Structures are given as C-alpha cells and as structure tokens.
Amino acid sequence: MLQRTIPILILAASGALLIIAYFSPFTTSWGEVVVDWFNVLAAVAYVLGAGNLLAVNLEKVSARRAGWAYALLTLLSFGAMLAFGLFKIGAVPNADNPNVHFAGSYESTQSAFGWVYEYILSPLTATMFALLAFYVASAAFRAFRAKNLEAILLLGTAFIILLAQTAAGMFLTGWIPEASMFAFLRLDWMKVAITEHIQTAGMRAITIGIALGIAATSLRLILGIDKSYLSKN
C-alpha cells in the first residue's frame, strides 16, 4: 500500500492534474501549485545530489580506497565552497539593508564564494568542455572514413559546413555572383540549403519521433502501465 499504491496514485494525480490544468482555465491555478512544488523539489534535488557526493566520497576516504586523497580534496572543496556560500562569507552588504548580513550578495570576487566562482569554478568548467575540441579533431582523423555512400554523404556535408562556416567559404566561392544561375555552387548557398532544408527536415522527423515517444511514455506512466520506477529501490 504505502510502497506501491500511493506512489502510483501520486504520479497519476500530479500528471493528470497538469493535463487537465492545460485544458481548462479554471484549473490553471492548480497546475501552478503543482509545478511550484515541483520547482521547490528541484532545489531539494540539488541538496540530495550534494548529499550523494558526500556519501560516495566519505566512504572512499574512510575505506582508504584507491584515489582516496582526491576524494578528500573533493570533500574539502565542497565543504569550503558550501561554507562560503551558506554563510555568505565576505558578502557585499545590500545597500538598502546593510544591517542584514544574509541580504548581501556573494557574487563579486570580493566575497569568498564569488572568488571561487570566478577563478576556480568558471575556468575549470570552461576548460573541461574546451578539451573536447582536441578529441573532436582526433575523431575526425580516425573515424571519418569514406567507406560507403552513407559515410561519403556525412563527410561531404561536414566538409561543406566546415568551409562555409568560416571565411574560407567566401574566399573559395564568393566570386560566383549571387544572382547568377550558378549561385547554388556558392558554399554559403549550400550551407543554407543544407541546414534550412535537409538538416531541418531530418531533425523535424527526429523531433516528431521523440515527441511520439515522450507522449507514449508519459501516458504509460500516468496510466500506471509503466511501474519501473517503483523497483529502483
């Protein structure tokens, strides 16, 4: 009962309510309440995520498993940043209420939290993703082999887009007059044709397919046909 029936009812009720809320203006405010709870729970989910991280790393450190020193570093960074943020250490007072410490802002580099954001979090996040540039290039060298028609289409398109997205496109084909009948040989013309017609068509079909999938999955969940989420524990 507590473990199966009630969760199924909660799921069905919240899902159905939002669908009803959409169709009737009288129930819009119910939908707002439900989504409001959802948004607050999303904030709690961040706390849960942090808790999970703590649990995993604490276990690693206490068991002295391989790489425990790094886990300790993660814990220390987490603890320090959390303290900086929750206590708003070094926060700039709010000009309208300088007497209330927690009304201050912790976002400039003057406060500890803002400093860590600016000089640790921001550069690390940016560099992590920048690293992928190297792997994309390496993959282009190793994996992009023109073995059959499909691969050639993929390669050819990538070529056109890569050229047309830079000044190289204009340099190579920019001399072909835009008004002439050969304008379709211009790389910028080809790029627009590919992205706005072919790629859009391909993505449109994918989007329709995904939408059908989402609609079906959502219905299965709300109607209680799909109960896989119950067995995760």
Added chain:
Amino acid sequence: MNNQTMQTFGGVRGFLARMGSIDRRWIFLAVALSIGVPILLQLRPPEVPGPMARATFEAIEAIPSGSRVLLSFDYDPASEGELQPMANALVHHCASRGHKLVFMALWPLGKQLADTTIKDVLLEFHPGYVYGTDYAQLGFKTGNEGVIKIMTTAIPQQYPSDAAGTPLASLPLVASIKRLEDFKLIGTISAGYPGAKEWVQYADGANPDAFTLVAGSTGVQVSQLLPYYPKQIEGLLVAVKGAAEYEMLVTSKYPVDHDQSRFEEGRRRMGPQLVAHLLVIALIVLGNISMIAGRGLKGGAR
C-alpha cells in the same frame, strides 16, 4: 602496428598507411597550434551576415522602441566562448532600441553571467539605464521547464522578488507583469537543457503569437532548434559564426564610442575558427588517404 609490418611498408604508400596510427598527441598539438597562433597573430577574417542572423536582428528592430524584453541566460561558463558575444550584442542592441530589459536564468551559473553582462555592456554603454525602471534582474530559480511553465501564467508566484530580494511590486518595470505575454520579446541564450527548446515548448507553445522568441544557441545544440525556425523561433543565432554576424549587424547600426573590442569577441574568435576548420578538413582527408593507402597492404591500417 608492430615493427615487422612497419618495415614491410616501404615508400610513400607505406608512410601514408602508417600515418593512420600516429600518436594522437601530435594531432592535439596541431589543434593547439591552429588555435593559439591565429589568436596571437590576431587573425580576423571578414564575415558576411547570413539570413538567420539577419532574422534575429530584424526581430528586435521590429518591436516598438521601449518594449519590455525578457532575456534568459540559460548557459554557464562552459559555453561562454560561444554565447557571451551573443549576449553582449543582444543586450547592446535591445538597449540601443530603448527596450526595457528583464534578466533571468534557468542555469544556476547563468545568473552570474547575466550580472557580468549588465555591468560590462548595459551599464558601460548605456549608463542611463536605471535599475527597477529600465532593467531588472530576477535571477535563477530551480525547476527547469517548471519555471517557464509557471511564468506563462503567474510570474509573481515564481519570482516573488528580484535577485536582490526586492519585491517585484516595488520595481516599476515589473510591478505590473503577470505572465510571459506581458513581454514583447523573449530572448534565450541557450547551451542545452533547459534552454531554447524548453522556451519553445512551454512558453511559445502556450501563446504562439503573444511574443517574439529569439534564441542564441551553441553549435552543438542548434540541430535540435532548426525545426522551430522560423515559425516558433523567429531569430536564431548559430554558434560563434552567428554571434560574429550579429555583432556586425548591431555595431554597424549602433556603433559604440569606446571599447569596441567588447563587440568584436565573436569576430575575434573566427580567426582560430578558420584555421582549425581547415585543420579538421585536412585531418579527414589525411585519414582517408591513409585508409586508401593501407588497403592493399598486408595488415594495413583499419
């Protein structure tokens, strides 16, 4: 590839075949050089604005001067390189048209990027903008698409106060706003989920004609957004190329008298882009040459 096969592969063909199994760190080095050298040489190739950047520019020109505009910063520093130039140009463009700007963020780090943009662009180039009457910062809220969903009907419920804790009711600009329809234009600068797609699905889906939606997107995410252009998303800026083109359109109509480099970030990054793209093309060609060369050889490259 072992030493014996290496010895069997003589001549140019053997060299080409062996090239396929080169240590990838040489490729990494080539990438680093292809990006680092153009930056140091300040290579700045010319750009020509394309149709999508023009559509975005026109969308912002089309709404009456002084309109209320909502700008959502749905990205983090990981995409700053691509999206910050768009954000800068977008804010400058809106402010030059006299639009009233309301900032918000669906990504936690987006709020701070919006703050930076307010400081570096809005207040730097449009010092007349007054907080509360000309612009406001609502900040970040958790809930992803849930935030947009509530905002379609009840903004004050989602945002009882602005980011600094001032009630919306005491800020003239936002005191009367109740729902997204109260904005003439919504701009999202988006790096993924939640972002432009969710704005289309939850905001535009509910009121397709109530406001104009424009989006600045990363190159990675843009494929997902193409089906929505130009019906659901009226203007779409694609990656740094879109940013560079839009910067050109904005600064040619609304030039600034100092610190022009703020609106040249996108164009500046097209230099390394050019060289790196040529490198990737060369790598694809070399990879294929190597494959073809190795085909006839015993145990050749894959």
Added chain:
Amino acid sequence: MSTSKPARTGDYRLLWTSLLVFGLVGLSLNAFGRKAGMANRFVEIESMERIEVADVSTVVAGSSRTAIPEITEWVDPKDPRIAAGAVKPIPGVAPITWQVRSLVSAKDAAATDEARANGDASAPEIVRSPIDSIGVWVAAFLTLGIFSFLYRDNPWYKIAESVLIGVSAAYWMTNAFWSTLVPNLFGKLVPDIVREIAIPKLLPSESPNADFALAVVPLILGFMLIWRLAPRGGWISVWPIAFIIGTTAGLKLVSAVEADLVAQAVATMKPLVVLAQSSESATTAANTINFWGTVGSVVGLIGVMTVLVYFFFSLEHKGAVGKTARVGVWFLMITFGSAFGLTVMGRITLLAQRFEFLFNDWLNIG
C-alpha cells in the same frame, strides 16, 4: 596508454626537465622582467556608508528606537531628505560603512591613473588587486592542469578534476538554497524569520495561512526525498520521486504534442510550390515560381517523410519501404554531417576562449 613503453621514459626525462626549466624561467621573466607584468587585475573601490533613519514624526527624542520600528530605512548620509528634514537619523545607531570593489579592465585603470595624474580628483579610485591576481594564477594553474590530461592522465589533472566536482556541487546546492528554497519555500513557511535574517523586504502574504499550508507539502516531500540518503526506508523517497515523474510526464506530454508533434506536422504541411516574392509589387510576381524555394520545400517534405519511414520499426524495411528508408538514412547522414560541422565549431570556440584567457588575462601577451 598505460606502461607500454617504460624504457623510453628515461629518454624523455632530459627533455621534460629542460622544458620545465625553460617554462619557469620564461614565466619569471614575463612576470618580473616586463614592466607590464602579468596576471594583473584592477578594482575600482567605492566607499559606502549607510545610516538608519526614520520619518521625522516617528523618531522619539532621547530614545534609540522609533515609535514604529518597521518603517526605518538605511540611506546614504547625503540623502536629500535628511537635509530637507523629512527623515531623521535614529540616535544611537552607528552608521555602517563598507567598500565595494568591482573589477575593471587594465585600460580603465591606466586611463584613471592618467586622469588622477592630471589632477582630476573626481576620477574613481582604482587599485591593483593582489587577491584577484592570485585568482588569475590559480585559474591558469587549473586550466593547464585540465589540459595536461591531453598528454596523459596525471595527478595535476586529477587535482583539478576533484576540485571541480566538489566546488560545483556546493555551488549548485548553495544557489538552490538562496535562490529558491529561501524565498519560495521558507518565505512562505516562516516569513517573519526570513524577513529578519535574509530578505528584509519580503512582502507580507495576502493569505498567509493558505501559503503556509501549500508550502508544507513540498517541505514534507523534500524531507522524504532526502531520506534516500538514509540506509533504511528507501521506499519513503519513492513518493516524491513519483510526484516528480508525474509532474514531468504531465508537463512533457502536453508540450511534446503541442510544440513538437502538431507544430512540426503543420510546418511540414506547407505549399510545395513557392512563389517568387518581388520587392516592388506582390501582384506582378504572383505567377512566377521561385525555383529553388520550391525545390527546398519538396526536399524538406521528402526528408521528413522518408526519415519517419526509417524510424517506423514496426514495418519490415523491405521493398518500397526499404528503399524509402534508405533515402531517409541519406537525409539523416547529411543531418549528422552538418551537426558534426556545427559541433566542431562550438568546441573550437570554447578552446579559443581558454587560449584567450591564458594569453591575455594570465600571460598578458595578447
């Protein structure tokens, strides 16, 4: 790439040592040998002062409190209302002073220095900020640490990675707390406390009891969700999870059908023959066909249809269906090729931005 060539490490030791030495010497020369230096950061200092005042009629002579404590406010001592006699400082309340330090560009710093040298006393106070310069060094150290992974996995990278994980989890949690939990949850549950310690301007609710009652639900669900971390009673967290899944399903069902299914089908079903649009007059051009526009529409329709056929797995891909699906695959290949090109563009830009940071902000050679 583990330990396949241990014998060769020795060969490289000299190379790496000399690279390190050259690097350090170069850095020191760059940092101390050049007048411009490196990793410079400047801040503009603004001194703030606020005093607590109240409407002149409410200030009780000789008392440190006002008759109506709620309506005091903190204002600039130069506030014109004080001189005009409309508000009066509350006796016995000390003024609060602090400094706001905001980052400015090196160019602004130089311009201000010049203005001050020329005797312009109104120029803002801009100073070098060592704590921010240290920050640039830290950022550069961590940036290079991540890049070092390209050579091979190593402790430098692992340090940077571990710090990133810890810091970002705390960042998200802190932001969720201050931006959502405090105003949207605690602000309804305990508005007086929130007003006292965090959001002084929080408006009183029109229906405090209803707000309280509605906020209790996510509070309870939130506790149940956190219960997941407890060793026992895992089923407790299934309730909030069911709520989250249900809400997501309800939201997504409507939006997917509306924005993705219906709107996309409508966008596909458009006139195939596109007429040319003349800039001079719409009527004269009404009969000319825009050739490429028409081709584009036809190609677009074929693309959507064939790719959908390819996705239609319940039909066996044989005969006509198989051929159509094959065309669909071609469309998909072109789609992915284009997506790859755009992805390359995105990644390169991010890398360029990091290089700009290293060259300009850190090394100061841009």
